[in-house]
Amino acid sequence: MDYIRNIDGGFSVIENLKVSGAREGKYGVSIILCPNSTASGVFTSNKVVAAPVKYTKNVLKKGIVSAVFINSGNANCFTGEQGFKDCETLVELVARDLKLPKDEIAISSTGVIGREMPIDTISKVAYESLSNLGNQPENSLAAAKAIMTTDTFPKECAVEVTLTTGEVVKIAGITKGSGMIAPNMGTMLSFIVTDAVIPAKEINNALKQAADISFNMIVVDGDESTNDTCLLMANGASGVEAVKDGKIDENFQEALNYLCIDLAKKMARDGEGATKFIEANVCGAKDLNDARLAAKSIISSSLFKSAVFGGDPNWGRIVSAIGYSGCDLNPDIVTIAIADDSDEVDLVKNGEILAFEDTPYLERAEKIMQSKNVIVNIDLDLGDFEATAWGCDLTYDYVKINAEYTT
Amino acid sequence: MDYIRNIDGGFSVIENLKVSGAREGKYGVSIILCPNSTASGVFTSNKVVAAPVKYTKNVLKKGIVSAVFINSGNANCFTGEQGFKDCETLVELVARDLKLPKDEIAISSTGVIGREMPIDTISKVAYESLSNLGNQPENSLAAAKAIMTTDTFPKECAVEVTLTTGEVVKIAGITKGSGMIAPNMGTMLSFIVTDAVIPAKEINNALKQAADISFNMIVVDGDESTNDTCLLMANGASGVEAVKDGKIDENFQEALNYLCIDLAKKMARDGEGATKFIEANVCGAKDLNDARLAAKSIISSSLFKSAVFGGDPNWGRIVSAIGYSGCDLNPDIVTIAIADDSDEVDLVKNGEILAFEDTPYLERAEKIMQSKNVIVNIDLDLGDFEATAWGCDLTYDYVKINAEYTT
Numbered sequence: 001m002d003y004i005r006n007i008d009g010g011f012s013v014i015e016n017l018k019v020s021g022a023r024e025g026k027y028g029v030s031i032i033l034c035p036n037s038t039a040s041g042v043f044t045s046n047k048v049v050a051a052p053v054k055y056t057k058n059v060l061k062k063g064i065v066s067a068v069f070i071n072s073g074n075a076n077c078f079t080g081e082q083g084f085k086d087c088e089t090l091v092e093l094v095a096r097d098l099k100l101p102k103d104e105i106a107i108s109s110t111g112v113i114g115r116e117m118p119i120d121t122i123s124k125v126a127y128e129s130l131s132n133l134g135n136q137p138e139n140s141l142a143a144a145k146a147i148m149t150t151d152t153f154p155k156e157c158a159v160e161v162t163l164t165t166g167e168v169v170k171i172a173g174i175t176k177g178s179g180m181i182a183p184n185m186g187t188m189l190s191f192i193v194t195d196a197v198i199p200a201k202e203i204n205n206a207l208k209q210a211a212d213i214s215f216n217m218i219v220v221d222g223d224e225s226t227n228d229t230c231l232l233m234a235n236g237a238s239g240v241e242a243v244k245d246g247k248i249d250e251n252f253q254e255a256l257n258y259l260c261i262d263l264a265k266k267m268a269r270d271g272e273g274a275t276k277f278i279e280a281n282v283c284g285a286k287d288l289n290d291a292r293l294a295a296k297s298i299i300s301s302s303l304f305k306s307a308v309f310g311g312d313p314n315w316g317r318i319v320s321a322i323g324y325s326g327c328d329l330n331p332d333i334v335t336i337a338i339a340d341d342s343d344e345v346d347l348v349k350n351g352e353i354l355a356f357e358d359t360p361y362l363e364r365a366e367k368i369m370q371s372k373n374v375i376v377n378i379d380l381d382l383g384d385f386e387a388t389a390w391g392c393d394l395t396y397d398y399v400k401i402n403a404e405y406t407t
Numbered sequence: 408m409d410y411i412r413n414i415d416g417g418f419s420v421i422e423n424l425k426v427s428g429a430r431e432g433k434y435g436v437s438i439i440l441c442p443n444s445t446a447s448g449v450f451t452s453n454k455v456v457a458a459p460v461k462y463t464k465n466v467l468k469k470g471i472v473s474a475v476f477i478n479s480g481n482a483n484c485f486t487g488e489q490g491f492k493d494c495e496t497l498v499e500l501v502a503r504d505l506k507l508p509k510d511e512i513a514i515s516s517t518g519v520i521g522r523e524m525p526i527d528t529i530s531k532v533a534y535e536s537l538s539n540l541g542n543q544p545e546n547s548l549a550a551a552k553a554i555m556t557t558d559t560f561p562k563e564c565a566v567e568v569t570l571t572t573g574e575v576v577k578i579a580g581i582t583k584g585s586g587m588i589a590p591n592m593g594t595m596l597s598f599i600v601t602d603a604v605i606p607a608k609e610i611n612n613a614l615k616q617a618a619d620i621s622f623n624m625i626v627v628d629g630d631e632s633t634n635d636t637c638l639l640m641a642n643g644a645s646g647v648e649a650v651k652d653g654k655i656d657e658n659f660q661e662a663l664n665y666l667c668i669d670l671a672k673k674m675a676r677d678g679e680g681a682t683k684f685i686e687a688n689v690c691g692a693k694d695l696n697d698a699r700l701a702a703k704s705i706i707s708s709s710l711f712k713s714a715v716f717g718g719d720p721n722w723g724r725i726v727s728a729i730g731y732s733g734c735d736l737n738p739d740i741v742t743i744a745i746a747d748d749s750d751e752v753d754l755v756k757n758g759e760i761l762a763f764e765d766t767p768y769l770e771r772a773e774k775i776m777q778s779k780n781v782i783v784n785i786d787l788d789l790g791d792f793e794a795t796a797w798g799c800d801l802t803y804d805y806v807k808i809n810a811e812y813t814t
Binding site: 045046047048049075077078079080112113114115116223224225226301302303306307309310311312314315316317319320321322323324327328329331347348351352353355356357394395396398399400401402403404 | 522729760
């Protein structure tokens with residue numbers, strides 16, 4: 001895919017865009033200033049929904065976003081009427097300061113659930129963040145840092161893509177969290193901006209397609225947050241149309257998918273307490289849903305995740321996880337392999353078990369399980385569908401981080 | 408329920424029943440000799456099914472079981488044709504020794520998946536176990552011990568029940584494992600014998616009803632084994648009919664439910680690495696499925712389980728777990744309380760949040776979260792259905808046990 005190129009600088013690569021971040025203790029505020037952008041969002045499917053998620057869904061009905069306010073440290077979830085008032089207060093603060101229409105400002109929060117927002121502290125950090133808005137790489141990094149909770153590193157990605165027309169546009173994004181269905185301090189948040197021109201009608205489909213194969217395919221612990229949010233804004237600064245005849249440019253979609261997968265993998269790699277990265281590739285599924293179920297089941301299995309942490313080649317746990325995933329499976333024809341960056345070994349080949357005790361297969365598997373990147377490759381041999389999911393190992397530190405969070 | 412009385416002695420309370428257990432290192436063998444009993448089984452729904460599960464399902468078609476062979480240390484799963492041959496070999500060994508028809512012998516295995524059975528070692532332990540058959544309390548305890556894997560204590564229960572007719576029968580059972588959908592060395596196994604007379608036709612319903620509200624409502628880590636098996640045998644030694652006009656005696660069913668819940672709770676309490684026991688009671692659900700979904704979601708949440716381990720009153724994680732469980736939920740009317748053996752405190756009452764920071768509610772919640780038994784009580788206020796689920800906290804030791812299992 002030589003039409004997609006990684007570039008440095010995060011949000012700074014997009015013209016007509018300013019961002020910032022500021023932090024005081026556990027409370028951070030990032031601002032994204034992207035006047036008059038078309039916008040789309042994907043959100044948590046949890047039935048308990050945080051106030052800012054409801055608020056932002058409403059903003060998106062108009063389809064235009066000019067700024068995004070994001071705070072870390074408090075999720076503003078299960079906070080009743082006061083939660084909505086706090087959204088209003090913060091949005092008004094931003095609208096006044098940036099002289100923007102109130103109804104074009106989106107808001108996102110991440111942190112502890114069921115505690116009132118410390119509105120004074122967050123307002124103070126908000127003013128500081130607003131005073132730092134800029135279009136340099138360090139501004140992008142500050143924004144990526146201010147939304148972090150238990151994340152151990154900031155997560156940015158930017159790409160340049162040559163469309164099928166030969167024209168060039170850019171996409172940049174930041175993210176925080178340890179998994180769409182996982183979040184430590186409660187949330188995965190992602191914010192993406194492109195300088196392409198994308199009408200409001202088409203931007204939704206583009207984001208949904210990308211989110212389905214990226215953010216929706218990472219798991220850290222199976223818990224799904226009340227605040228998960230991914231926003232895509234198109235500010236049109238390049239003047240290049242990414243939609244022709246109502247269809248999104250193929251290369252643009254590929255580049256958006258690539259960027260979302262890159263951000264998703266960074267989250268999986270930074271899963272709470274993670275020491276290792278796991279990728280599960282499933283092919284030969286009878287339909288797409290089966291492929292997704294099987295891939296996600298492997299990276300969600302506490303037993304397999306613990307085995308990866310311990311470097312234990314207990315591949316029976318892979319078999320078991322596919323078995324209870326709900327996907328169609330014929331144990332007599334399945335092929336199961338594990339791999340790392342330098343080796344790949346079949347454990348079960350077309351239903352025949354190779355990795356019995358004292359075989360070279362099991363010895364090689366043992367070595368692979370010691371690697372930093374453990375890849376599981378499954379061929380169900382029942383059809384033509386495939387899916388990939390990403391996750392991390394289950395470690396002492398996962399338990400430690402989550403046993404000690406609010407207190 | 409004064410018609411159900413706990414009694415000591417495990418299997419020894421049932422006449423015409425002999426049991427035994429023997430062990431060599433990680434390999435144990437238990438034998439249950441219950442000539443000519445009607446029998447029923449419930450099994451794993453994992454699509455990968457161990458050889459002994461397939462074998463025993465076939466035995467149950469006839470509906471008569473005279474003996475059960477159980478081994479620990481190897482699951483005999485994903486072992487191909489050899490796995491079935493090994494079942495045959497072990498069943499023949501038992502049939503010869505006990506002079507029983509081969510097709511009345513059930514077999515169960517638990518342990519590592521995807522490794523061939525060490526048939527010589529297991530045969531040797533089997534002969535030792537067969538030579539120890541007896542009807543004393545110590546025989547029952549030996550049987551409960553020989554099926555243990557990472558279990559930290561043997562699990563038995565026996566009850567005496569007065570039927571609605573005034574007649575008295577007994578039920579006894581043993582179990583191993585850390586959860587139906589959880590198993591450490593791969594499996595929950597339960598074996599129950601009653602001296603009541605129960606025709607083959609009715610015994611299935613009785614067991615299914617009991618398993619649904621007991622073994623199917625405990626979770627340790629969400630992984631479902633390839634070997635899960637629960638067998639119920641009625642040897643009729645009491646001569647008392649527990650079925651009248653095709654319907655099981657109500658009191659008998661209650662007693663069977665009670666015994667299964669007792670065994671299930673013992674498994675949850677002995678969940679791998681567990682330091683605390685969690686019970687989740689959900690009432691006011693719009694249907695039974697919703698009640699079960701919500702209760703199981705709470706005890707399955709890695710985030711909440713970690714919080715219980717750390718004694719952290721992070722009740723937002725309860726809200727979140729109900730929210731993504733799939734059950735119908737209206738946050739504006741829900742009531743959430745936590746309790747231990749000496750206190751109960753509302754966190755959210757009819758949708759109103761009480762347990763904000765620096766409130767006495769949160770202080771009491773903090774104290775409750777330090778207890779050995781943490782109880783969560785939810786009223787969804789949407790209907791009349793209720794369910795209870797049991798689990799345990801997520802600890803460093805869970806990770807340790809499962810990171811080091813096969814190697």
